[in-house]
């Protein structure tokens with residue numbers, strides 16, 4: 001067990017969710033359609049042909065879910081705000097009922113002493129905006145600033161921390177290059193243009209959020225993944241550098257250094273986006289905190305048959321994998337945290353997502369997810385170690401509070417601390433949820 005003094009008393013421990021993955025109630029109270037409703041229903045690309053129409057029905061069960069969070073001993077909760085609930089057309093008319101829901105959620109959390117961490121965009125782009133080009137259209141950046149304005153005008157200082165976007169890398173790459181997520185495109189130039197507009201939307205929203213709050217932190221959540229060479233060849237070293245550049249630096253460098261990484265820009269050649277010089281200043285304005293989603297590492301070797309950056313993921317013999325096929329590698333989180341602190345001017349970091357999908361078995365009403373306990377424990381130790389070594393960390397969120405709609409994998413992957421029986425919507429805390437509760441309590445009696 002960790003030393004009791006690893007985490008300060010005000011450290012936030014909680015779990016994360018996102019709107020489309022848990023809320024359901026897609027037609028309730030004036031919500032408009034999002035590109036994920038469309039994608040889930042019509043792309044044929046969801047593993048079990050499911051949708052988020054009902055999901056965990058959190059929209060109707062929010063008070064009980066907040067009570068569950070309290071029972072589990074969390075002192076913070078990360079959620080996202082559905083843009084199509086707030087602005088059903090994407091811009092223009094504000095749907096007050098949509099905001100009412102998040103106001104009730106935030107008030108319920110505060111009443112129980114749970115700090116709200118709100119993410120504005122977790123992939124559910126309003127369909128009318130997608131119809132006008134979505135993230136390929138610069139107007140979407142302005143629409144996003146309008147959305148940020150409507151949210152922060154209502155929630156203001158009651159939120160502890162605002163994140164503009166969740167994982168712009170995933171939106172741009174998985175949605176516009178690999179086609180596995182909405183909107184299902186497969187085009188390198190479009191993917192880079194979408195990434196640029198996502199970063200720009202972030203930059204435009206930051207001052208808007210700040211104008212409505214004195215106390216809330218403002219930032220962004222990025223998914224990070226450290227890459228390691230599976231063989232010592234020079235070509236593989238290069239593939240590692242480029243994979244890292246595409247995945248990590250392409251987003252970190254603009255946000256913190258005000259420029260795209262030159263080596264990767266050059267490698268993209270004619271695919272690199274046509275950008276206005278002033279865009280980089282908008283993107284790079286200072287933020288208060290950076291959220292990180294960490295799940296696994298990349299263990300790669302050069303493979304000329306793959307598209308740029310020619311990096312093939314290869315299995316690590318003897319390593320432990322989750323049902324997503326992701327290696328459990330907590331050392332990667334420690335490495336990444338130290339590196340971020342050394343290379344970028346980050347004032348505050350928090351782990352916005354970290355977790356494992358497993359084949360959870362219900363036995364006599366109990367779910368003994370010992371591998372998830374191992375996963376959480378080893379990653380919390382990596383966070384504690386980085387913190388001891390001086391990395392400014394302030395919170396940790398497990399992904400996820402409960403099993404939910406796992407995007408292209410539908411309901412086939414279970415990431416929850418709590419099991420969800422989708423037939424009855426009964427939530428059952430798994431062994432990991434109780435373990436985490438004990439861990440949090442052991443930290444809070446420390447000082």
Ligand code: PNW
Pocket residue numbers: 018021166167170223224225293295296326353399406415
């Ligand atoms: C996250 N990786 O994305 C998303 O934010 C969640 O909505 C999602 O449910 C969760 O992962 C689990 O898939 C990821 O590089 C992005 O390993 C990147 C990685 C993993 C997850």
